[in-house]
Amino acid sequence: MPLAAPVSTTAVTNSPTVMLVNTSAATFTASSYNRDFVITNGGTATIYVGSFTAVTSATGFAVVPGQQLLYQGPLTGQNSLYAVTAAGTATVYVGQGSVVSVI
Amino acid sequence: MPNLGAGVDQHVNLAATPTWVFTPTPNAPATIRLFNEGRNTVFVGQANVSPSNGFPLAPNGKIEMSNVTQTIYACSICQGGAAGATTLTAAATTAGTSTFTVSSGAGFAVGSTLLLGGPTSSEAVSVSGLAGAVVTTGTPTLYDHVLSSPVTVATLSIGQLRVTAGVI
Numbered sequence: 001m002p003l004a005a006p007v008s009t010t011a012v013t014n015s016p017t018v019m020l021v022n023t024s025a026a027t028f029t030a031s032s033y034n035r036d037f038v039i040t041n042g043g044t045a046t047i048y049v050g051s052f053t054a055v056t057s058a059t060g061f062a063v064v065p066g067q068q069l070l071y072q073g074p075l076t077g078q079n080s081l082y083a084v085t086a087a088g089t090a091t092v093y094v095g096q097g098s099v100v101s102v103i
Numbered sequence: 104m105p106n107l108g109a110g111v112d113q114h115v116n117l118a119a120t121p122t123w124v125f126t127p128t129p130n131a132p133a134t135i136r137l138f139n140e141g142r143n144t145v146f147v148g149q150a151n152v153s154p155s156n157g158f159p160l161a162p163n164g165k166i167e168m169s170n171v172t173q174t175i176y177a178c179s180i181c182q183g184g185a186a187g188a189t190t191l192t193a194a195a196t197t198a199g200t201s202t203f204t205v206s207s208g209a210g211f212a213v214g215s216t217l218l219l220g221g222p223t224s225s226e227a228v229s230v231s232g233l234a235g236a237v238v239t240t241g242t243p244t245l246y247d248h249v250l251s252s253p254v255t256v257a258t259l260s261i262g263q264l265r266v267t268a269g270v271i
Binding site for chain 2: 046048049050051052054055056058059060061062063064067068069070071072073074075081
């Protein structure tokens with residue numbers, strides 16, 4: 001079985017960058033299965049993850065280069081996911097954290 | 104929170120203000136599992152975390168991560184009252200302020216929690232002193248707030264986090 005491609009690849013900069021949009025037109029899936037994902041920092045700068053454009057490098061949840069954050073659960077409400085770096089750009093991959101067999 | 108050793112669950116009740124949950128320590132695996140065992144979404148981040156900038160962890164949601172390099176804080180959510188009734192007057196406030204003036208202190212009480220600021224910059228503050236329309240907070244504010252920002256009594260939705268460090 002071939003490896004699945006990431007759901008999204010985002011170049012995160014020092015300005016809050018949206019990685020995952022929690023809407024009916026979500027980039028995650030077209031079926032609103034907005035849960036269970038893996039955020040992988042494929043860059044060389046630490047990224048800081050949060051839920052709104054207000055996220056900063058002093059407030060967000062840090063994911064260091066090469067590291068991944070595994071989240072199991074739904075994205076609730078209007079919580080889209082944003083990330084920001086303190087400086088520079090980091091390539092971030094968002095992939096699914098579970099296999100959707102029946103939804 | 105005591106350090107009970109690797110793999111021992113610890114349960115943290117989260118305030119509306121940033122609550123410390125984990126510090127990576129030398130000579131121990133910096134791995135962590137955070138599980139939201141409450142009924143409300145909580146927000147995870149650093150020392151200045153708030154619902155407007157933290158990572159949302161839904162009820163029954165779980166975060167697992169290795170190589171944690173940061174001290175982790177989390178906070179509960181709170182809902183403000185009807186906007187417009189009370190606003191920040193006299194002057195804007197800067198981060199670190201412990202006293203501010205509102206248009207009216209009616210309905211506020213020592214010990215209550217207020218939601219200060221607009222939707223994208225709101226933060227919860229606890230009232231430690233009240234003299235007319237002058238509010239003193241228990242801890243300094245985390246963010247700047249412009250003049251006329253809404254100030255309302257907050258309704259807390261307390262969250263509880265299960266913290267498992269050292270093993271995944």
